[in-house]
Amino acid sequence: MLPFKIAMRFLKTSRAQSALIISGIAVGIAVQIFVGSLITSLQDSLVQQTVGSTSQVTITALDEGEPFTVDSRVLKVVSDDARVKPGAVAATLGTTGLYTSGNENASLSLKGGDLRGLDGIYSLSQRLTAGSARLGKGDILVGKDFAEKFALVPGDNIRITFSANKTRTLTITGIFDLGSSAVNERQAFVNGDVPRALLGWRADEYAALETQLRQPFDSAAVASDWRTRLRNLRIVEWQAQNADLLTALQSQGSSSYMIQAFVLIAIALGIASTLAISAVQKTRQIGILKAMGMGDTAAGRIFLWQAALLGVGGTLSGLALGFFLLWGFSFADASFTITPKPGFIAFSAAVGIAVALLSSIIPIRKTSALDPIEVIQGG
Numbered sequence: 001m002l003p004f005k006i007a008m009r010f011l012k013t014s015r016a017q018s019a020l021i022i023s024g025i026a027v028g029i030a031v032q033i034f035v036g037s038l039i040t041s042l043q044d045s046l047v048q049q050t051v052g053s054t055s056q057v058t059i060t061a062l063d064e065g066e067p068f069t070v071d072s073r074v075l076k077v078v079s080d081d082a083r084v085k086p087g088a089v090a091a092t093l094g095t096t097g098l099y100t101s102g103n104e105n106a107s108l109s110l111k112g113g114d115l116r117g118l119d120g121i122y123s124l125s126q127r128l129t130a131g132s133a134r135l136g137k138g139d140i141l142v143g144k145d146f147a148e149k150f151a152l153v154p155g156d157n158i159r160i161t162f163s164a165n166k167t168r169t170l171t172i173t174g175i176f177d178l179g180s181s182a183v184n185e186r187q188a189f190v191n192g193d194v195p196r197a198l199l200g201w202r203a204d205e206y207a208a209l210e211t212q213l214r215q216p217f218d219s220a221a222v223a224s225d226w227r228t229r230l231r232n233l234r235i236v237e238w239q240a241q242n243a244d245l246l247t248a249l250q251s252q253g254s255s256s257y258m259i260q261a262f263v264l265i266a267i268a269l270g271i272a273s274t275l276a277i278s279a280v281q282k283t284r285q286i287g288i289l290k291a292m293g294m295g296d297t298a299a300g301r302i303f304l305w306q307a308a309l310l311g312v313g314g315t316l317s318g319l320a321l322g323f324f325l326l327w328g329f330s331f332a333d334a335s336f337t338i339t340p341k342p343g344f345i346a347f348s349a350a351v352g353i354a355v356a357l358l359s360s361i362i363p364i365r366k367t368s369a370l371d372p373i374e375v376i377q378g379g
């Protein structure tokens with residue numbers, strides 16, 4: 001443990017220098033953790049807002065607008081796939097109607113289905129602002145903006161006109177907020193029997209089978225698998241329909257990686273320069289130690305221990321500073337919260353220490369090439 005003791009002594013004799021490099025590592029690690037967590041949480045928030053309350057992989061008929069039979073074969077393909085979120089499967093039908101109140105009218109897109117399946121996709125019961133989640137044959141759930149526009153509340157009856165002058169009177173049981181004004185104003189949910197009666201479809205015929213996945217970014221692979229098994233049906237997934245969003249997410253990810261890479265390079269240069277200067281400053285001491293019998297390997301370990309101590313000290317301080325920054329962000333008026341990922345934080349800490357150790361290569365090589373006779377003769 002002699003190299004360790006000597007490394008500690010070298011660091012103690014240069015306290016200000018050691019404190020500065022530890023502070024630099026701490027700031028670098030803290031920035032890496034904060035920026036990485038910020039970008040990841042922002043991406044998760046964007047994905048959640050975009051597809052968190054909608055179908056991520058949808059099965060429809062090959063001909064748009066035509067019904068298809070949701071039979072045991074189709075259900076087996078979906079239910080047997082472990083990538084599908086439990087309970088997040090809904091067979092749906094859709095139709096469009098017109099609501100009129102006085103001189104104002106609004107087009108409503110009615111999505112019909114079983115409440116349990118719809119709730120698994122759209123989380124309706126969790127997104128209600130008034131009333132309750134109930135979809136009997138004469139019930140309807142409407143959006144917050146639609147309800148506010150026409151001053152409607154749960155319990156009110158609304159009369160909707162459909163094609164061929166067909167009308168239905170439905171009772172509002174609840175008002176939801178799906179986070180989008182367009183959806184809240186135009187979308188409504190009804191029992192599947194309402195659009196089925198208007199469309200004249202059979203009980204096993206639906207417009208779509210909507211699903212959500214445990215991991216939204218698995219949608220492309222899931223859709224590809226299902227296409228090979230359901231060749232007579234059309235499979236669409238959210239990533240193919242949101243190319244602009246994916247480009248933005250990839251750009252954010254790339255910028256995050258670049259920032260973190262430059263931070264790590266700055267840390268490496270800081271540690272390497274500090275240890276190199278230390279090697280020059282301690283040349284006489286190292287030369288004497290080597291003249292007394294210390295081998296090149298043991299001499300090199302002195303700077304390896306210095307790098308390890310600086311790396312561990314700076315990383316631990318960086319973790320504390322990083323969590324402080326994340327805690328401070330919670331007080332900011334942001335539309336999303338940062339959720340630290342333990343795996344990413346552990347990776348950042350490991351990389352910080354690894355970079356510190358790698359930064360000791362230069363002084364170790366310099367020490368190995370040191371001739372103790374020349375050092376002693378040089379005074």
